[in-house]
Amino acid sequence: MADKTVKGKTAGVSQEIIDFLDLVAKYGGKDIVILDGKRDASDQADAMYKNWTGTVNRGKVYVAGNSLTEAERLDLDKNWDTAHDSKASDDDKKKAEADFRALAAKTPSLHVSGKAVDLAEGGLTSDMKAVLIKYMKKVEEKGCFHVQYKGKLPLEDAIKKEFG
Numbered sequence: 001m002a003d004k005t006v007k008g009k010t011a012g013v014s015q016e017i018i019d020f021l022d023l024v025a026k027y028g029g030k031d032i033v034i035l036d037g038k039r040d041a042s043d044q045a046d047a048m049y050k051n052w053t054g055t056v057n058r059g060k061v062y063v064a065g066n067s068l069t070e071a072e073r074l075d076l077d078k079n080w081d082t083a084h085d086s087k088a089s090d091d092d093k094k095k096a097e098a099d100f101r102a103l104a105a106k107t108p109s110l111h112v113s114g115k116a117v118d119l120a121e122g123g124l125t126s127d128m129k130a131v132l133i134k135y136m137k138k139v140e141e142k143g144c145f146h147v148q149y150k151g152k153l154p155l156e157d158a159i160k161k162e163f164g
Contacts, residue, residue, distance in 0.1 A: 004031045012038030012114045020135065020153040021117070027163040028128035035144055038114035045104035047111075049097070052080045055143045065139055067108045076100055116148035131162045 006021040013034065025032045039047060052058060058080075059073035068076070082088050082096035110116035116139075124132070124145060132138070135154060136147040 004029055006032045006034060008034035008120075009037045010034055013117060014114045014149065016153050017115065017117065017136075017149060020159070023156055023159040024128055024131055027160055028125055028131070030123055030125060030128065032128070033120040033123055034117045035120055036111070036118040037116075039109070039111045041105040041112060042101075044107065044109050044112055045101040048076075048104040048107065049080070049100060052076070055141045057142065061139055061141055062107060072103060072107075076103055079103075110148040116146065118144035118146050121145040127163060131159065134162070 004025040006018055006025055010018055021032050021034075036047070048056060048059075048062075056062065058077050059068055062068040063070055063073050079096040079100035083093050083100060085093070088096070118141070119132075121144060129145065132145070132147050135150075137150040139146040139148060
């Protein structure tokens, strides 16, 4: 049987993270699928806009991670609501969406530097999750297992030991 590995949207993700995920997959016994990895600022704004009422919980994950102030989150929320308000004029909707995307593009995210990944949670065992959380920072998001860089990741011997 072939070694398990990391798959999916790996382009631009830090090689240190890819190597670590490969080891977790190898010793955890299951492939790890990256649903989303590196993004540029525009892609980050797109992801925030698309997932505003879903995985990012109206920006609360960004406030919890100190990437947004509560005032900025409320501003984004107001613009998102206006952009989706059936009673708003087309001009107001366009302006609200543009304002949302402009602030969202400036919101710090480790996705932009290739140091954050959204993983398919269903493919991870509890042991794999425990190792990921031990060495990376987990950010609570709906619909994925988001982990990001928090410091130097361990080498193969340490990961092998984690899985006994």
